[in-house]
Amino acid sequence: MSRVDEFHPSLIRGLWALTLRELKKWLKDPVMLVMFILQPLIWMGLLGKSMNIQGLFLSGNIGNISIPSIQVPGSLLNPPVNGVITIPSIIISKQLQEMFSNIGLNIMQNTFGVTDYFSYMAVGMISMIVMTTTMFSGMSIVWDRRLGFLNKVISTPVSRTAIIFAKILNATFRAIFQATVILALAYILGLQVSPTFTWLNIIGVYAAIFLLSIGLSSVFLAFSIRSTRMERPMQFVSLITMPLMFASNVFFPISLMPSWMQIIARVNPLTYLTDAIRQLTILPLDPSTLIIDFTYLSIFALVLATIGIILSWKYLTR
Amino acid sequence: MSDEVIVANKLTKIFNRNLVAVDHVSFNVKDGEIFGFLGPNGAGKTTTINMLTTVLKPTEGTASVLGYDIVKQANRVREVIGVVPQEYTADEDLTGYENMILCADLYGIPRDIARKRALELLELVELVGFKDKRVETYSGGMRRRLELACGLINRPKVLFLDEPTLGLDVQTRAATWSYIKRLKKEYDMTIFMTTHYLEEADTLCDRIAIIDHGKIIVVGTPSELKDSIGGDIITISIKENIDVTETIYSIGNVKEVKNENGTYWIKAEKGEVLAPLIVEALWRKGYTVTKLSITEPTLNEVYLEYTGRAIRDIKESREAIRMQRITLRRARAR
Numbered sequence: 001m002s003r004v005d006e007f008h009p010s011l012i013r014g015l016w017a018l019t020l021r022e023l024k025k026w027l028k029d030p031v032m033l034v035m036f037i038l039q040p041l042i043w044m045g046l047l048g049k050s051m052n053i054q055g056l057f058l059s060g061n062i063g064n065i066s067i068p069s070i071q072v073p074g075s076l077l078n079p080p081v082n083g084v085i086t087i088p089s090i091i092i093s094k095q096l097q098e099m100f101s102n103i104g105l106n107i108m109q110n111t112f113g114v115t116d117y118f119s120y121m122a123v124g125m126i127s128m129i130v131m132t133t134t135m136f137s138g139m140s141i142v143w144d145r146r147l148g149f150l151n152k153v154i155s156t157p158v159s160r161t162a163i164i165f166a167k168i169l170n171a172t173f174r175a176i177f178q179a180t181v182i183l184a185l186a187y188i189l190g191l192q193v194s195p196t197f198t199w200l201n202i203i204g205v206y207a208a209i210f211l212l213s214i215g216l217s218s219v220f221l222a223f224s225i226r227s228t229r230m231e232r233p234m235q236f237v238s239l240i241t242m243p244l245m246f247a248s249n250v251f252f253p254i255s256l257m258p259s260w261m262q263i264i265a266r267v268n269p270l271t272y273l274t275d276a277i278r279q280l281t282i283l284p285l286d287p288s289t290l291i292i293d294f295t296y297l298s299i300f301a302l303v304l305a306t307i308g309i310i311l312s313w314k315y316l317t318r
Numbered sequence: 319m320s321d322e323v324i325v326a327n328k329l330t331k332i333f334n335r336n337l338v339a340v341d342h343v344s345f346n347v348k349d350g351e352i353f354g355f356l357g358p359n360g361a362g363k364t365t366t367i368n369m370l371t372t373v374l375k376p377t378e379g380t381a382s383v384l385g386y387d388i389v390k391q392a393n394r395v396r397e398v399i400g401v402v403p404q405e406y407t408a409d410e411d412l413t414g415y416e417n418m419i420l421c422a423d424l425y426g427i428p429r430d431i432a433r434k435r436a437l438e439l440l441e442l443v444e445l446v447g448f449k450d451k452r453v454e455t456y457s458g459g460m461r462r463r464l465e466l467a468c469g470l471i472n473r474p475k476v477l478f479l480d481e482p483t484l485g486l487d488v489q490t491r492a493a494t495w496s497y498i499k500r501l502k503k504e505y506d507m508t509i510f511m512t513t514h515y516l517e518e519a520d521t522l523c524d525r526i527a528i529i530d531h532g533k534i535i536v537v538g539t540p541s542e543l544k545d546s547i548g549g550d551i552i553t554i555s556i557k558e559n560i561d562v563t564e565t566i567y568s569i570g571n572v573k574e575v576k577n578e579n580g581t582y583w584i585k586a587e588k589g590e591v592l593a594p595l596i597v598e599a600l601w602r603k604g605y606t607v608t609k610l611s612i613t614e615p616t617l618n619e620v621y622l623e624y625t626g627r628a629i630r631d632i633k634e635s636r637e638a639i640r641m642q643r644i645t646l647r648r649a650r651a652r
Contacts, residue, residue, distance in 0.1 A: 007397070007425055007426040007427050007428070007472070008397070008426050009423070009424060009425055009426025010426060013423060013426055014423065014424060014426070016423075017420055017423030017424060018424075020420075021409060021412070021420055024411070024412060024416070025409065025411045025412070028411045028412075029411065147405055147406070147407060148403045148404065148405025148406070148407045149405075149407045149409070151368065151373050151403055151405075151407075152401060152403050152407040153424060154372070154373045155371040155372060155373050155396060155399070155401040155403075155478075156396055156401075156421075156424040156425055157393050157396035157397045157424075157425060157426070158423075158424040158425075158426075317375065318374055318375060
């Protein structure tokens, strides 16, 4: 009776097998894939294009305000002339309109960092899809549990670390893939990259997404590993996505928000992810802010992943 | 190697500090036998299997599988056992073959060996023709066979089967039994299984432990258990409304008589010999026998005897019902 072929699964092997399973499942459901990309695409296309903020400052928007002619005493002119000079309203109006659109561009530049709102918003959409994808993939463990797959895996010698990390990695892969699609679509729709952009920056974008995904997915994993139904985690996700999105720089710069909201936005990891991606794509790169973004995201990932992994681990070895 | 493959000593699991699922259970499973846990849902069968397969940690007590402690040497245990859970755990989106390879990966079996084994096992459970079809197209019986094949990918010395035919129709159930027997023979394993089907326990198991409310009530071979009832059961009804218990006892060779509203359950070793004597004795006293039947005891009687109720009328937890509904739905798919 020497069938004693004792194989020991390595961590990497188990991790790869379990991650591959998730990715295969995902790729075999193209409808879901399209739906997931469609949602931010609709947001980006409709909201990003309809909220034509720079359009507010078009000269035509001044309308027909009556501008009187101005009379200037000739003595004020250089060189002085006798009598009173009248500047006709039509000239003033023209000057004003020109100034107005210059001011507009300046306001756009100072508020959003770019002169077109669409680029600003499109990057925000990348953050949004990263967040929702990550949360939902972390929650897929509920199904594994309900269908008995989780128990089955626990009874095999595969490393517990692999079980947890497969979920996290899967979430990260999905987020990165979808972010790439959204970025490409945004580019087609008119996203304007900054002069400091190089293709190498994409690696930085992925790194930032990776950090946020790890943190968020491990927390959601820990949160849903105990629940037997999908409803509760789903409710939770829809409850927190909106506030997280609006209390951040996804749609609007935080400097213009009321101060209480700024406080939320400044601890919101989405703010840092969005800013990091903007720095790397549409804004002229400012290394010092980018370092702050990455530091925050790293701390966020480290702390939340530690908590999430400890909690999940505890559950797996009940 | 010692003769005892599984040794459980006062194994106990308490959930949430007050729900005692398994209550100081001790038993031994011998090398090469099929040992069955028979009991209603919620009796603690699955919890016991979950502890033995290292999914749950016991609250109290110890157990070992092939000499490895289920807590301290959990990883060793995992390497030598195969588990076929109650649920259909194979991934519906993947093909049968992909599922087999996934299982192999979880055990760290090198790919070339894994491929060979996967095909060999699929052949054994007659799924080779469907190996590249998605599992969602499989019938309940096919899925069950795939689960069996997955559970054997690491050539386990001990196989755990949790409700192996739950939700299958009678024909598929019988077919699954023959697959289990064939696989056991082929791979020379010890099997620990749970079931709430009496017939299943009777056909498959070498020894049975009847478990109820987390406790083992009795252990024995099916025939030992049936014999322990005390032979056959004669059921008799008389027309008159008089208690004839004493008359029946006076015939001799009667083990036990129970009277329930004029119907008497009589336990005796040789029912076919005793029955005419009873009828005669009653007739002499002037009573009229209206009904008579003799039954050899089945596990049903054994179960009634030891638990005081039939196996069917049991309340189940909502969670168990939900899990089972998913399993049943998948069993009936297609």
